[in-house]
Amino acid sequence: MTKELEHKFVAELEKHQNIVHKVCRIYTANRDEHNDLFQEITIQLWKAYPKFRGDSKFSTWMYRVALNTAITLYRKSKRRPNTQDFDDIQFKISAEEYDDTQEQQLKVMYKTIKQLSDIEKALVFLYLEDKNYREIAETMGITEVNARVKMNRIKTKMKKILNP
Incomplete structure (x- = not known):
């Protein structure tokens, strides 16, 4: 990938990273899982970015990749026992x-x-x-x-x- 393409990707990711965080919040139960999913979505976005044609808005494409990645990982994780109950999560809200x-x-x-x-x-x-x-x-x-x-x-x- 060219440096120009890399810079465009990073700029778009930084601009729309809240989308990924929100998807992570829906599909994960704790901070470590959130970070892991965020990283996995970012990797999948990076891999798919050269194929992004711009037919839709970047944010729409990003939603689709993020949700598909989360759903795929969620299905795989259903096979493992859940180690933390949702009620145990502490919301950090002022x-x-x-x-x-x-x-x-x-x-x-x-x-x-x-x-x-x-x-x-x-x-x-x-x-x-x-x-x-x-x-x-x-x-x-x-x-x-x-x-x-x-x-x-x-x-x-x-x-x-x-x-x-």
């Missing part, structure tokens, strides 16, 4: 930004999301990122109608999880 109610709501939301399938997690993640259904469909490689239907089903499923 008291000025969030009161206890917001923190509890976040914990409940993440705990609910953890119960969804890997594809459902990806859809919820993109929805929570304020992506419209067209962008969700493009990122996930499905039709816009399919994205809407799946999201409605996920909302119903999450309500059932929250209110059995």
Whole structure:
């Protein structure tokens, strides 16, 4: 790869790295797993970058690679026993930004999301990122109608999880 291509990649990654962190937060249970997944996604982005044609926005392409990497690793990790429960994770949120109610709501939301399938997690993640259904469909490689239907089903499923 040329130095110019390398500089473009690093600039884009730095600009959009929060996307990768958010994906990591959805699919991991602790800091070490988060760091490992972040590194793996970065490696996959780097490997795939020469093939990025620019047909979509870099961020849309980045979502797709990050989610596919996370889903692949998540499926592999399901074979291993979970070593840390989600409830044990400490949120590092300053008291000025969030009161206890917001923190509890976040914990409940993440705990609910953890119960969804890997594809459902990806859809919820993109929805929570304020992506419209067209962008969700493009990122996930499905039709816009399919994205809407799946999201409605996920909302119903999450309500059932929250209110059995």
